[in-house]
Amino acid sequence: MNPADTIVAVSSPPGRAQRGIVRMSGSSALAIAGLEGLERGCHHIRLELDGRPLPAIAVVALGPASFTGEDVLECLVPGGELLLTRLIESFHHVANARGLALRSAEPGEFTARAYLNARIDLLEAEGIGEAIRAETDSHLRAANLMSRGGLGSIAGALVDELTRLTALVEAGIDFTDQEDVVAISNPDLAAALVEAIGDLERRLDDAVAIERLESVPRVVLAGAANAGKSSLFNRLIGRERTVVAPVRGTTRDVVVEPLQLETDTGELEILLSDLAGFEPDDVEGGLIEESMQRVAREAIEQADLVVRCTPPATRRIDLPAEGRVLDITTRSDLPGTRHDVLEVSIVSGAGLEELRKRLTSALGATPNVLSAGVFALSLRHRDTLTRTLDSMRESARLLGEDGSRTPPVELVAACLRDTLDALGELVGRVTPDAVLEHVFARFCVGK
Secondary structure: OOOOEEEEEEEEOOOOOEEEEEEEOOOOOOHOOOOOOOEEEEEEEEEEEEEEEOOOEEEEOOOOOOOOOOEEEEEEOOOOOOHHHHHHHHHHHHHHHHHHOOEEOOOOHHHHHHHHHHOOOOHHHHHHHHHHHOOOOOHHHHHHHHHHHHHHHHHHHHHHHHHHHHHHHHHHHHOOOOOOOOOOHHHHHHHHHHHHHHHHHHHHOOOOOOHHHHHHEEEEEEEEEOOOHHHHHHHHHHHOOOOOOOOOOOOEEEEEEEEEEEEEOOEEEEEEEEEEOOOOOOOOOOOHHHHHHHHHHHHHHOEEEEEEOOOOOOOOOOOOHHHEEEEOOOOOOOOOOOOOOOEEEOOOOOOOHHHHHHHHHOOOOOOOOOOOOEEEOOHHHHHHHHHHHHHHHHHHHHOOOOOOOOOOOOHHHHHHHHHHHHHHHHHHOOOHHHHHHHHHHHOOOOO
């Protein structure tokens, strides 16, 4: 990964769309596209592709005031996959002809350059990665909190406090001949450490593992055609997401939506799926119907829980997941023989609240939605913060909780440095220069 090269990649999602994005970052980005001198902003342009003009919109961000810290060019063009590929090939051809260094970007390299050029810290970079991987609202919120509202701000505040304390201790060692420098007393230092330790301990106790947010339970509604699955699906998620009609085969694919359930200790987010209805074996179907049945069975096999929906006076369908099944009677407002299971009616709303409770019970009722003031930690984050906490405790132990001990100041400073080094692994950049800059700014050393 040579940061001196200009890199290029398709930056829009795969698949068909009206527009696609080709992104370049590096000192030669504008030159390769033949757009030297173009100012920052959006411009209507025409690129040359295979000797023909290609209308496009160019979004220009000049370094260092760009996401990567380099010159960045984004070309918005018609979204055909072949066209995007040919445009990148054209850029490579131009770069080779003009002797400019251009190569395809490696995974995550645009974000890596933003970090290396100090445009973002390591937590923000990880937050971007988690946002890309997120499949649920809860996971996406955790990714955003990782860099902006949660862990990033907490880590930044802790870095600032530890930098301040280390600067004060080292000021007492190195600059005692300066009359305006007053070293921090042991009781004040111990009190500040005890407060910081207590705050970090509370936050670690409240934090949740981000892996828990990634493993969202999958629940499917299964049953015969016209068993009321789609009506129940719409009622549970609170909106008309699927088409409801008394015609067999209305639902042809797996429709998935997140659903949040209340538990005694928080919220549980699941992925709820509505499936095509299963047809009796004696009903002949074509290729489409066979494909619908195959996809439905695959969804059932992958599910953590299957809600088997059976209307009154209707035989239950056979499922390949008998150990993970919650049986309910749908359309319980209709006449007919009842099954000895929970009865649910979309018309009256009967049984819906009890169904939600049984879902949480069957899934273990472990909350996976972040509440206010709580943030998500990866294994790396928790390990780094635990080592930071251990190092802070060692500094406090040297001083005594009330600061009554008088260990060598150099030993305390070294221990605080170790704490900063451990915390530096979390944010990705804490250097000795940061401590010195704080000293110089605060005490005007060398005036």
